[in-house]
Amino acid sequence: MTQARVKYKPSDEVDFVIVGSGAAGGVLAKELSANGFRVVVLEQGPYLTAQDFSHDEVKVFVQHQLTNDSKLQPTTFRKTAEQKARVQPSVMYGRCVGGSSVHFTANFWRFHEIDFVERSRVGEIPGANFTDWPIGYNDLEPYYTKVEWEVGVSGLAGASPFDPPRSKPYPMPPLPVKGSGVVFERAAWKLGYHPFPAPMAILSQPRPGRDSCVACGFCLGFGCEVGAKSSSLSAMIPIAEATGRCEIRPNSYVHRIVVDKNGRASGVEYFDAKRNTQIQKAKAVLVCANGAETPRLLLLSSCSQFPNGLANSSGMVGKNLMPNSGTMAFGVFDEPLNDYKGFAVSRVLHDFYELDHEKVGFYGGGGLDARFDFTPAAFAMSGLPPGTPRWGKEYKKALRQNFTRTLEIFCHATSLPVESNSFSLDPEVKDAWGLPALRMTFRDHPNDLKMMAWMKDRAMEILDAAGAKAKWHAPVEEQEFAVHLLGTCRMGNDAKSSVINTDHRTHDVPNLFLCDGSSLVTSGRGQPTMTIQALAFRAADRIRELAKRGEIRG
Amino acid sequence: MNSPNGGRREFLFQVTGAAGAAWIGAQWPAIVAAAQHAHKVAANTPGKFEAFTSEQARQVEAVASQIIPTDDAPGAREAGVVYFIDRALTTFASNTKAVYEKGLARLNQLTSTKYPGVKSFADATPEQQEQVLVEFTKKSDGAEGRLRIGPDESDDFFETVRMHTIFGFLADPSAGGNKDYAGWKTIGRDPAFAFSPPFGYYDKNYPGWEAVRAELEKK
Numbered sequence: 210m211t212q213a214r215v216k217y218k219p220s221d222e223v224d225f226v227i228v229g230s231g232a233a234g235g236v237l238a239k240e241l242s243a244n245g246f247r248v249v250v251l252e253q254g255p256y257l258t259a260q261d262f263s264h265d266e267v268k269v270f271v272q273h274q275l276t277n278d279s280k281l282q283p284t285t286f287r288k289t290a291e292q293k294a295r296v297q298p299s300v301m302y303g304r305c306v307g308g309s310s311v312h313f314t315a316n317f318w319r320f321h322e323i324d325f326v327e328r329s330r331v332g333e334i335p336g337a338n339f340t341d342w343p344i345g346y347n348d349l350e351p352y353y354t355k356v357e358w359e360v361g362v363s364g365l366a367g368a369s370p371f372d373p374p375r376s377k378p379y380p381m382p383p384l385p386v387k388g389s390g391v392v393f394e395r396a397a398w399k400l401g402y403h404p405f406p407a408p409m410a411i412l413s414q415p416r417p418g419r420d421s422c423v424a425c426g427f428c429l430g431f432g433c434e435v436g437a438k439s440s441s442l443s444a445m446i447p448i449a450e451a452t453g454r455c456e457i458r459p460n461s462y463v464h465r466i467v468v469d470k471n472g473r474a475s476g477v478e479y480f481d482a483k484r485n486t487q488i489q490k491a492k493a494v495l496v497c498a499n500g501a502e503t504p505r506l507l508l509l510s511s512c513s514q515f516p517n518g519l520a521n522s523s524g525m526v527g528k529n530l531m532p533n534s535g536t537m538a539f540g541v542f543d544e545p546l547n548d549y550k551g552f553a554v555s556r557v558l559h560d561f562y563e564l565d566h567e568k569v570g571f572y573g574g575g576g577l578d579a580r581f582d583f584t585p586a587a588f589a590m591s592g593l594p595p596g597t598p599r600w601g602k603e604y605k606k607a608l609r610q611n612f613t614r615t616l617e618i619f620c621h622a623t624s625l626p627v628e629s630n631s632f633s634l635d636p637e638v639k640d641a642w643g644l645p646a647l648r649m650t651f652r653d654h655p656n657d658l659k660m661m662a663w664m665k666d667r668a669m670e671i672l673d674a675a676g677a678k679a680k681w682h683a684p685v686e687e688q689e690f691a692v693h694l695l696g697t698c699r700m701g702n703d704a705k706s707s708v709i710n711t712d713h714r715t716h717d718v719p720n721l722f723l724c725d726g727s728s729l730v731t732s733g734r735g736q737p738t739m740t741i742q743a744l745a746f747r748a749a750d751r752i753r754e755l756a757k758r759g760e761i762r763g
Numbered sequence: 764m765n766s767p768n769g770g771r772r773e774f775l776f777q778v779t780g781a782a783g784a785a786w787i788g789a790q791w792p793a794i795v796a797a798a799q800h801a802h803k804v805a806a807n808t809p810g811k812f813e814a815f816t817s818e819q820a821r822q823v824e825a826v827a828s829q830i831i832p833t834d835d836a837p838g839a840r841e842a843g844v845v846y847f848i849d850r851a852l853t854t855f856a857s858n859t860k861a862v863y864e865k866g867l868a869r870l871n872q873l874t875s876t877k878y879p880g881v882k883s884f885a886d887a888t889p890e891q892q893e894q895v896l897v898e899f900t901k902k903s904d905g906a907e908g909r910l911r912i913g914p915d916e917s918d919d920f921f922e923t924v925r926m927h928t929i930f931g932f933l934a935d936p937s938a939g940g941n942k943d944y945a946g947w948k949t950i951g952r953d954p955a956f957a958f959s960p961p962f963g964y965y966d967k968n969y970p971g972w973e974a975v976r977a978e979l980e981k982k
Binding site for chain 1: 856926952
């Protein structure tokens with residue numbers, strides 16, 4: 210990308226301003242600029258590239274090089290609306306160009322048909338605001354395929370008997386199997402399950418400008434130094450910039466969507482790197498800021514015309530937060546797995562994707578994968594069995610014995626939408642820019658806790674069948690920290706119960722579009738990025754269509 | 764891709780071992796570039812202390828050596844953990860300087876009370892140091908078993924030193940500790956930048972997913 214990058218003045222009215230450069234923002238930036246539109250992407254974090262990435266756990270875990278920093282942007286947490294929220298780190302998201310797709314693990318499952326129609330199948334669940342999607346798997350299938358081929362996903366089509374239909378195979382073979390994958394696969398087969406090579410957004414073969422995975426072992430939390438991880442940063446942003454029509458503007462913290470007297474968005478107000486206020490003008494505004502920051506921005510944008518927050522006539526902005534349920538089981542084996550090498554996951558099983566709720570006594574389902582996503586210091590902080598001495602000779606002995614011999618079975622699963630589970634503005638706490646802090650209100654639906662306990666039991670059985678010489682699991686308990694930020698500006702046909710329509714257009718503001726985890730109606734089984742990107746490719750098509758018909762301004 | 768040259772090829776074998784070539788062959792220029800970048804950053808050698816006095820450094824090193832002791836393999840001392848902590852106190856952990864000062868004072872006091880005549884923690888025998896820390900940490904232990912993605916901050920002296928010792932022992936040397944990868948070698952992590960399969964014992968001679976499934980279906 211040697212070509213000079215385009216720069217727009219904030220006073221230039223561009224076609225689209227996109228807030229956020231992550232999984233969805235990156236796709237929309239690429240799709241719209243490649244189709245001739247003038248685009249500015251505002252990203253609150255810095256523009257880092259492969260040169261800035263390292264294996265330094267201090268930078269990543271302590272100094273938050275790639276993620277939000279609760280010192281600058283504190284969050285508050287409470288379990289129920291009756292409680293006063295206390296300051297506590299409650300969300301993590303990518304805060305750099307490429308967003309969370311830079312540091313994520315890169316598990317890339319499609320949602321299945323059931324995820325879109327489950328409310329009809331299962332019926333009402335007390336305490337849940339559970340509903341079907343207004344679109345179905347078939348609407349998204351072409352876009353799942355597009356994601357796989359355009360960002361680069363490795364996998365083996367047809368390997369899972371539970372997979373939904375697909376129109377094309379994966380563009381490249383799966384990554385090599387890891388020791389954890391072999392052990393897990395043998396045990397799972399023994400128990401009659403159907404393990405298969407994990408679909409991963411990591412290149413198993415090189416692509417122009419990107420190398421295939423070198424198996425360095427620093428995926429979760431880290432940026433990829435060779436461009437093998439299919440983040441927006443490596444897969445989408447370079448193409449967007451190469452069009453000469455897309456400017457990525459980092460260090461730009463958007464805090465208000467500007468609305469004109471006709472109730473239409475005319476641009477966005479942001480703090481630049483020097484904390485000066487700027488307004489970027491645009492014909493339409495696309496918010497892809499993630500399931501926490503997107504609703505926060507809408508709530509921050511309340512004005513006399515929209516006193517309850519922008520696009521919030523339904524009252525659903527920030528509601529129905531679904532972080533996905535998840536729990537972990539660990540096993541230690543006799544011989545070295547050396548699972549620190551490679552990427553996180555090489556085998557997964559979907560036998561529990563769609564459980565019979567009448568048989569198991571709860572709704573939902575999920576997937577189990579075999580992984581090791583600990584980097585060395587992270588392992589020493591939290592990878593040893595409970596009860597191991599925390600310092601001294603025995604501690605060191607356990608580190609030496611277990612680091613190469615431990616694997617983890619991660620259970621990813623559904624969360625039900627519950628209306629009171631939400632993001633809102635904290636009435637007292639402010640961030641370093643003086644803006645109201647993000648407040649999270651969350652308590653797992655009891656159904657989800659039951660399901661997590663059930664999934665954990667299955668994981669422990671697999672560890673037994675695998676011959677683990679020691680095994681343990683994380684406590685199944687209410688979550689207070691969210692990484693998957695889903696459902697908080699849900700899609701729907703009814704303007705009274707949803708925030709955006711099937712074109713990702715807000716029901717209330719005709720030239721305001723939202724696309725990210727907040728658009729999801731159900732949580733899927735735990736790996737949302739694939740679906741977020743499929744939605745983004747689809748949204749780009751819908752928005753282009755509207756623009757062609759001259760309907761963007763409403 | 765660039766054509767190979769001697770230096771790069773040599774480096775490739777160094778990082779992958781001779782066996783790796785087939786899978787990794789296609790992307791070695793990138794590996795070389797990234798690994799060389801990592802090594803360049805890692806080149807800072809421990810020198811003088813900036814945050815600690817030499818006496819404080821002696822005490823901190825004694826505590827760190829109790830947390831990760833030296834046995835037949837390197838411990839916190841050999842990995843240069845005290846230099847990492849000294850740097851931490853001038854950079855990302857500058858807010859914990861007071862925690863160290865107060866904590867060391869308390870620790871020395873406890874040592875002298877428990878072992879009259881012993882002037883400070885570092886002056887005690889390793890066995891005495893262990894006993895002092897057992898007593899010192901009685902109150903601070905307890906949050907074990909919780910899984911976190913990153914370390915929590917803590918005002919607690921022992922938890923702070925423990926976390927810094929772990930990071931100084933095991934974080935990539937570019938962070939200023941883990942001297943010559945002493946920590947990684949101790950826990951069995953090969954310091955190489957890139958790997959190719961087979962990675963460990965269980966995936967050696969793996970015949971492939973289709974082959975294993977076919978065999979299973981025969982049974």
